[in-house]
Structures are given as C-alpha cells and as structure tokens.
Amino acid sequence: SQNFLPFILKQKLKMNNLLLFFMFSWATLRIERGMSIIDSMPLWAAPAIIAREPTSLEEEIKEIRRSGSNKDLDAAPEFEMSDIFYFARRGVESIMDDEVTKRFSAEELESWNLLTRSNYNFHYISLRLTVLWGLGLLIRYGFLLPLRVTLAFTGVGLLVFLTSVVGLLPNGRMKNFLSEKVHLMCYRICVRALTAIITYHDSENKPKNGGICVANHTSPIDVIILASDGCYAMVGQIHGGLMGVIQRSMVKACPHVWFERSEVKDRHLVAKRLSDHVEDKSKLPILIFPEGTCINNTSVMMFKKGSFEIGATVYPVAIKYDPRFGDAFWNSSKFGMVNYLLRMMSSWAIVCSVWYLPPMSREEGEDAVQFANRVKAAIARQGGLVDLLWDGGLKRGKVKDTFKEEQQKLYSKMLVGTQEDRSRS
Numbered sequence: 024s025q026n027f028l029p030f031i032l033k034q035k036l037k038m039n040n041l042l043l044f045f046m047f048s049w050a051t052l053r054i055e056r057g058m059s060i061i062d063s064m065p066l067w068a069a070p071a072i073i074a075r076e077p078t079s080l081e082e083e084i085k086e087i088r089r090s091g092s093n094k095d096l097d098a099a100p101e102f103e104m105s106d107i108f109y110f111a112r113r114g115v116e117s118i119m120d121d122e123v124t125k126r127f128s129a130e131e132l133e134s135w136n137l138l139t140r141s142n143y144n145f146h147y148i149s150l151r152l153t154v155l156w157g158l159g160l161l162i163r164y165g166f167l168l169p170l171r172v173t174l175a176f177t178g179v180g181l182l183v184f185l186t187s188v189v190g191l192l193p194n195g196r197m198k199n200f201l202s203e204k205v206h207l208m209c210y211r212i213c214v215r216a217l218t219a220i221i222t223y224h225d226s227e228n229k230p231k232n233g234g235i236c237v238a239n240h241t242s243p244i245d246v247i248i249l250a251s252d253g254c255y256a257m258v259g260q261i262h263g264g265l266m267g268v269i270q271r272s273m274v275k276a277c278p279h280v281w282f283e284r285s286e287v288k289d290r291h292l293v294a295k296r297l298s299d300h301v302e303d304k305s306k307l308p309i310l311i312f313p314e315g316t317c318i319n320n321t322s323v324m325m326f327k328k329g330s331f332e333i334g335a336t337v338y339p340v341a342i343k344y345d346p347r348f349g350d351a352f353w354n355s356s357k358f359g360m361v362n363y364l365l366r367m368m369s370s371w372a373i374v375c376s377v378w379y380l381p382p383m384s385r386e387e388g389e390d391a392v393q394f395a396n397r398v399k400a401a402i403a404r405q406g407g408l409v410d411l412l413w414d415g416g417l418k419r420g421k422v423k424d425t426f427k428e429e430q431q432k433l434y435s436k437m438l439v440g441t442q443e444d445r446s447r448s
Contacts, residue, residue: 110430163369171216171368178212183272185209190275202276203254210251217244219373223252228379230255230308230338233301235330238340239402240312241320242351243360244367245342248375255310256280256300278306294332301335308338313395319352320344322409323402326395337383339398341406345374378405 185205192198214221229252230236236255238245249255257279261270273279280296300306313326320343331337344351349370353363367373380401385394396412403410 159371163371167218168365168369171218174212174216175364175368178209178216179269181212182206182209183269186272186276190272198276205276206250206254206273210247213247214251217367217373218371219244219248219251219375221248221251221374222376224376224378226252226379228338228381229253230310230340230379231336231382232306232308233304234308234336234338234382235297235301235333236308236310236338236340237313237326237330237398237402238310238342239320239323239406239408240314240317241342241344242317242353242367243363244351244373245312246310248342248377249310249340252377254307256307258282258297258309258311280309294329297330298333298335301333313399317353317355320346320408322411323399323406324411325414326399328391328395331385331395331398332391334385337394337398339380339383339402339405341378341380341402341408343376343378343406343408345376348372348374351375380405 182205186202189198189201189205192201236249238249246257254277256277257273259270259281261267261281261283270279270281274281278300280300282293282296297309300309309330311330313330314324315327316324318324346352349367349372351367351373355363358366383394383398383401385391389397400410402408
C-alpha cells in the first residue's frame with residue numbers, strides 16, 4: 024500500500040477495524056438470541072430462494088419428456104406441449120430470483136454493522152444493543168461526519184485552485200510534475216474524507232503512459248480510490264455546476280478527455296479521441312469503467328467493447344470493497360449524489376482492496392468482444408466476483424429482443440437440427 028499515512032497510524036486504523044468487526048459479530052449474536060429464528064437458523068444463513076443446477080435446455084426438455092411423455096426427443100424431434108413447462112419454470116425462476124436485478128441492490132451482510140440502513144429495526148432487540156447503536160450514531164454523525172465534510176471541501180477546493188494555478192504554466196516537465204503532485208495530494212485528502220483504508224496489491228503492474236486502465240465499477244469513489252495511488256486521464260461527459268468547474272480546472276493542468284453531450288453518442292469520434300490520446304506516450308493512461316454503470320461489487324457485468332477496439336495495451340484492475348464497515352455501492356436509481364456521499368461519510372469506514380493485474384493485449388484473431396470478455400474474466404477471478412454476461416444497461420432498460428430470440432433459436436435448432444441429422448442418416 025502506498026498510503027501517505029505513517030505506518031503507526033495505519034496499524035491503529037487496522038486495529039480499529041478489528042475492534043469494529045468483533046463489535047458487529049457480537050451485535051449479530053444478540054439479534055439471533057432476541058429473535059425467533061425458523062429452525063434455529065441464523066439470519067444470514069438462509070438458503071437461496073431457488074436452487075439451480077447447471078443443465079442445458081436440451082437436457083432439461085429430455086427429462087421433462089421422459090417424466091411426462093412416452094416420446095423421447097431423439098425419437099420425436101418435434102414440438103411437444105410438455106416443452107412449455109421448461110420455459111414457464113425458467114420464467115417463474117427469473118421473476119422470483121433472477122441473477123441480474125439483485126446486482127443493482129445493496130449486498131447482503133453476514134453480520135449487522137450497527138447502521139440502520141443495513142437493518143432498520145435491529146437496534147430495538149435489546150437495551151445493550153440500543154445503547155451501543157446510539158453511541159455509534161453519536162460518534163459517526165457528531166464527530167466523524169463534520170470532520171469528513173471539512174476534509175472533502177478542503178480536498179475539492181485545493182484541487183480546483185491548484186490545478187488552475189498549474190494550468191497557467193507552459194507545457195513541459197515542470198508542469199507535468201506539479202500536476203501529478205497536486206492531483207495525488209488532493210485525491211488523497213478526499214480519500215481521507217471517507218476514512219478509506221485501501222490495500223494495493225501487485226503495484227509493479229500499475230498502468231503506464233499510453234495505455235488504458237479498465238476496472239470494475241461499484242461507486243463514483245472508484246475514481247479517487249485509484250487516483251490516490253497514481254495519476255490518470257479521466258474520460259467523461261462535460262457537466263455544469265460544481266462538477267463543470269472541477270472539470271474545467273482539471274483539464275488546464277492535465278489532458279483529460281471530456282466530451283460534449285452531443286459527442287458522447289458518436290462512437291467513431293469517441294474512439295478517435297481516445298486513440299489519439301493513447302498514441303502519445305507522454306500522456307497519462309486513460310481510466311475507463313467499461314460496465315457503464317455501478318454494480319453492487321458481487322459481480323462483474325458485460326464490458327462495452329469500445330475501449331477494447333482501439334488496440335492499446337489494457338491494464339486490468341480489480342476493486343473489491345468490504346461492506347461490513349460501509350457499503351460503497353451507489354444505487355443511482357434510489358439515491359442522489361449528495362445523499363450518497365453523506366451516507367458514505369457517515370459510515371464507519373470504506374475498506375477495499377485493489378489488485379493491479381498484468382497488462383493484456385488483443386491476441387491475433389480475437390475481436391473486441393472476445394478481448395473484453397477475457398479481461399472481464401480476469402478481473403472477476405482476481406476480485407472474487409461473479410462473471411456475468413448480462414448488460415449493466417438492464418438496470419434502467421428492458422431486455423433486448425435479441426436475448427429472447429437466442430432462446431427461440433436454441434429451441435428451434437434443437438428440433439430442426441436433430442431432424443436434419445436423422446434425414447442424413
């Protein structure tokens with residue numbers, strides 16, 4: 024880890040986290056004793072709603088036909104009314120417990136962390152638990168929150184002021200050096216505003232100039248988590264208000280890539296701007312989150328292929344948060360940015376691990392989608408996350424017709440394909 028805190032202070036923070044962890048475990052035990060648990064099962068140990076077995080469409084339909092019909096799929100490769108049960112069951116499973124929409128809500132905790140946002144009524148279980156919860160509330164909102172808000176305004180204010188000053192200097196080594204130091208200092212102040220405890224692994228694989236850094240996306244604070252350990256060129260849409268002021272000041276000191284609203288949908292223009300940036304080896308690596316939306320840090324969803332079409336070296340980064348001390352996931356459909364940041368600053372701490380993976384390049388004969396999936400799989404494997412093929416855009420949009428058509432094609436191919444094989448024989 025390359026945190027700027029002295030070693031002794033970092034050890035104290037770790038000891039505080041250990042103390043909180045034991046406190047959370049004790050609170051969970053009190054809850055389990057105070058509540059009537061079905062079959063004496065802990066709250067967090069309940070089984071999944073639906074137990075799925077990894078079987079193919081063809082295998083399941085064969086099983087249905089064997090149990091409800093005398094016609095075997097190989098002997099009768101034609102539509103049977105009983106085949107409907109497979110699609111009906113899969114539809115009900117998706118409604119009850121699908122693997123996509125639950126990625127857009129907060130991760131379930133194994134122990135209560137004394138925050139009412141994770142378990143609303145648990146602080147009423149016992150008097151001692153209520154007292155402990157009230158003491159934690161006083162510490163978080165009476166002491167930690169004002170201190171963190173002060174640090175946040177200090178970090179953002181210094182970032183705007185100092186980058187504007189550095190932007191007045193002529194381009195050269197001195198400007199680049201000062202810009203790097205200013206960005207690192209301000210981002211680290213912002214990290215302290217969240218009491219973030221970050222462990223960086225395999226720093227020898229950190230992104231280098233002329234490359235693209237891609238990471239899984241859980242929260243807007245992913246940016247400062249990574250930028251507090253190294254400088255990056257940010258990519259994004261130009262905003263108004265305070266965010267616009269910050270963007271305009273940052274681009275004066277460092278060549279970030281900002282797009283107008285009308286330019287964002289022009290894929291060729293975006294690819295051209297990114298390609299021009301990475302071709303200049305003197306410029307900082309670009310930081311991109313290819314999922315395009317925030318996922319609850321239990322999985323990695325489909326990577327958009329745009330950043331993998333450029334042909335630059337890709338530096339994968341896996342980010343894994345520990346939700347026991349504070350949930351970093353931003354549910355943008357439920358909380359606004361200000362509300363979200365206040366929730367972060369009133370948590371106990373933000374604890375996470377960052378892994379820098381070895382650089383990856385597009386292999387011969389590999390298209391952009393295959394390359395993106397290979398990088399995504401590496402990030403999921405390192406971060407202990409579930410690798411999903413679904414598009415994160417389903418967070419706000421409907422399932423595309425192509426997904427429905429794929430199931431129809433599989434069923435049609437199973438019947439027609441089998442019939443063709445029989446005609447050949």
